[in-house]
Amino acid sequence: MNLSVEIGGLRLKNPVLTASGTFGYGEEYAEFVDLSALGAIVTKGLSLTPRKGNPPPRIVETPAGMLNAIGLQNIGVERFIEEKLPFLKQFDVPVIANFFGDSVDEFVGAAERLSRAAGIAGLEMNISCPNKQAGWLVFGTDPRVTFEVVSAVRKVTDLPLIVKLSPNVTDIALMARAAEDAGADAVSLINTVTGMAIDIKTRRPKLANITGGLSGPAIRPIGVRMVWEVFRAVGVPVIGSGGIMNGEDAIEYMLAGASAVAVGTANFVTPTATTDIIAGIRDYMTANGIRDISSIKGGLLWQREDL
Amino acid sequence: MSRFFQAEVTGNILLSQTHNILRITPLKPHPSPSPGQFYLLRVSEAMDPLLRRPLSILRWDESSLEFLIRLKGRGTLLLRNMPPGGCIDLLGPLGNGYPSAGDGETPILVAGGVGIASVYPLIGRLGTDPILFYGAASSGDLCLLDDIRAVTSNLYLSTDDGSMGSRGNTVERLAAFLDETSVPKPVVYACGPEGMTSALLRMLRERGIPGYVSLEERMACGVGACLGCVVETSGGYRRVCKEGPVFKARELGF
Numbered sequence: 001m002n003l004s005v006e007i008g009g010l011r012l013k014n015p016v017l018t019a020s021g022t023f024g025y026g027e028e029y030a031e032f033v034d035l036s037a038l039g040a041i042v043t044k045g046l047s048l049t050p051r052k053g054n055p056p057p058r059i060v061e062t063p064a065g066m067l068n069a070i071g072l073q074n075i076g077v078e079r080f081i082e083e084k085l086p087f088l089k090q091f092d093v094p095v096i097a098n099f100f101g102d103s104v105d106e107f108v109g110a111a112e113r114l115s116r117a118a119g120i121a122g123l124e125m126n127i128s129c130p131n132k133q134a135g136w137l138v139f140g141t142d143p144r145v146t147f148e149v150v151s152a153v154r155k156v157t158d159l160p161l162i163v164k165l166s167p168n169v170t171d172i173a174l175m176a177r178a179a180e181d182a183g184a185d186a187v188s189l190i191n192t193v194t195g196m197a198i199d200i201k202t203r204r205p206k207l208a209n210i211t212g213g214l215s216g217p218a219i220r221p222i223g224v225r226m227v228w229e230v231f232r233a234v235g236v237p238v239i240g241s242g243g244i245m246n247g248e249d250a251i252e253y254m255l256a257g258a259s260a261v262a263v264g265t266a267n268f269v270t271p272t273a274t275t276d277i278i279a280g281i282r283d284y285m286t287a288n289g290i291r292d293i294s295s296i297k298g299g300l301l302w303q304r305e306d307l
Numbered sequence: 308m309s310r311f312f313q314a315e316v317t318g319n320i321l322l323s324q325t326h327n328i329l330r331i332t333p334l335k336p337h338p339s340p341s342p343g344q345f346y347l348l349r350v351s352e353a354m355d356p357l358l359r360r361p362l363s364i365l366r367w368d369e370s371s372l373e374f375l376i377r378l379k380g381r382g383t384l385l386l387r388n389m390p391p392g393g394c395i396d397l398l399g400p401l402g403n404g405y406p407s408a409g410d411g412e413t414p415i416l417v418a419g420g421v422g423i424a425s426v427y428p429l430i431g432r433l434g435t436d437p438i439l440f441y442g443a444a445s446s447g448d449l450c451l452l453d454d455i456r457a458v459t460s461n462l463y464l465s466t467d468d469g470s471m472g473s474r475g476n477t478v479e480r481l482a483a484f485l486d487e488t489s490v491p492k493p494v495v496y497a498c499g500p501e502g503m504t505s506a507l508l509r510m511l512r513e514r515g516i517p518g519y520v521s522l523e524e525r526m527a528c529g530v531g532a533c534l535g536c537v538v539e540t541s542g543g544y545r546r547v548c549k550e551g552p553v554f555k556a557r558e559l560g561f
Binding site for chain 2: 021022023024028029031032044052053055056057058059060061063064065066068070073216217245265267268269271272
C-alpha cells in the first residue's frame with residue numbers, strides 16, 4: 001500500500017498535513033501524536049516580527065463549526081527558528097513554515113529568512129487570512145496582487161512554495177491560476193470562510209474582532225467544491241482542507257482533486273485526529289483495493305451532462 | 308499514561324434544576340490532577356456541538372473523577388443528561404492549578420456560583436478549618452453545602468437575593484470580614500464569574516493582598532495550540548489553558 005504523495009517536489013510519506021494555526025508549533029501535540037507519522041507539519045503562521053493578535057474573545061462555537069479571530073498572533077520568524085525549529089528537527093517529518101506579511105516586502109523578508117534556516121522543507125504563504133484589515137485582503141482577493149506578491153516571494157526562495165487561498169472570493173480558480181502563473185509549486189485551500197455571530201441578549205458581536213473565520217465540518221462542502229474547481233483549473237498539486245474530521249472526509253477531498261489534505265479544527269476536537277485520519281485512509285484503501293493513494297486523486301465520476 | 312483517555316460514566320447526580328455532578332471512571336490508568344486544573348470533555352459523538360467543554364476538577368480518587376456542572380447551554384445539557392454506563396472521552400488534567408500557601412499565610416477561599424468546583428479541592432488541602440466565602444445568585448445555586456460544612460466551620464455564604472446567607476455579593480462580604488477581623492498574611496484563592504473576579508481583583512489591589520484567581524475563557528484545543536483562550540495580563544496575552552487557568556492576581560489588569 002502506497003500512501004506517499006509528492007507536493008511541489010516535496011515527497012511526503014502520507015497525504016495528511018496539519019493545517020496552519022491548528023497545531024501550534026508542533027510541540028503542543030507531541031504528547032498525543034507521533035509527529036514522525038505525519039505527512040508534514042505546517043506551522044502556525046509566522047511574520048517577520050512577532051504579532052500580538054486580536055483581543056479576546058477570539059473564538060465562538062457555531063453549528064458544526066467554530067469562528068475564530070486569533071489575528072495571526074505569533075512569535076516571529078527569528079524566535080521560531082531559534083526556539084521551535086530545533087524541537088521539530090528531531091522528528092522524521094517535513095516542516096512547512098506558514099508565513100505572512102503586511103506588505104510585499106514583509107512577505108519577501110519572512111520568506112528569505114525562513115529559506116536560510118536549516119530544517120524547513122517548504123513554505124506556505126498565507127494570503128488569505130480573513131481577520132486582517134481591508135488593505136491586506138487584496139493579497140488573496142485581487143489576482144493581480146496575488147500574482148505580484150507570489151512572484152516576489154518566488155524570486156527569493158528555492159523551497160517548495162505553497163500558496164494558501166481564500167474561499168472569500170468570487171472565482172477561486174482565478175486566484176489559483178494567478179498563484180500558479182507566479183511560480184507557486186502547489187496551492188492549498190480553503191482557508192476559513194468569513195463569518196459573524198451576534199449575542200442577541202447583549203446585541204454585541206460574539207467575537208471582539210466582530211467577524212472571524214468559520215471552520216469545521218460546516219464548511220466542508222464549500223472546500224470540496226472549491227478543490228474540484230481549482231483542480232480542473234491548474235496543473236500544480238492541490239492541498240485540500242476545510243472540515244476534514246475523519247478518513248472518509250479526506251478521501252472525499254482527494255476524489256475532488258486534492259493530492260493531500262490538511263487537518264485543522266479536528267485537532268481541537270480530537271488531539272489524535274491526524275493519525276486517526278491516516279488510519280482511516282488506509283482502511284478505505286484496504287476496503288476498496290486501492291494500492292496507491294495518488295490513483296484516486298480527482299477520481300470523481302461525472303459527466304459533462306451532469307453540469 | 309495519556310492525558311487523552313476514555314472513561315465510563317459511573318454516576319450522574321442531579322443536585323438541582325441547574326446543577327449536576329458527573330462521575331466518570333477512566334478505563335485506563337490516568338494522570339492525577341491537582342486543585343484548580345481542568346479537563347476538556349467531549350459532550351457528544353456527533354459533530355454538533357463540535358467543541359469539548361472545559362470543566363474544573365471537583366473531586367477525584369484513584370478510580371474516578373467528578374465534575375460539577377451548571378446547566379448553561381447545549382453542551383452542559385448533554386452532560387446533564389448523560390446516563391451512567393455510557394462512554395465519554397476526556398483530555399486532561401490541563402493547565403496550572405493553585406499553588407500551596409506559604410509559611411504563615413492564611414488562605415482565604417472565594418467562590419462565586421459554579422466557581423466552587425475549582426475552589427472545592429482546596430478546602431481539605433489548605434490547612435484545617437479554612438475560610439471560605441461562597442456566593443451565588445440564589446440559595447438553589449449553592450451546591451455541596453453539607454460536604455463543605457463537614458470540612459470547615461469558617462463558611463461565609465451570601466446570595467444576591469438574600470435567600471441564604473447574607474444578602475449581597477461575595478466580594479463585599481469578604482471586604483467587611485477583612486475590615487473587622489485581623490487575618491495574618493491573607494492570601495486569596497478565587498474562582499467565580501467575571502463580575503466577581505474583577506471586583507475581587509480591584510479589592511485585592513486596593514488592600515495589597517496577594518491572591519490566585521482562576522479564569523474562564525472560550526476554549527477550543529485546551530493544549531495551547533489554537534490561541535483562542537487568551538486573556539490580557541501584565542505580561543501580554545496569556546493562554547488560559549496553558550499558562551492558566553490560575554493566574555496571580557497581580558498579573559491581571561481588569
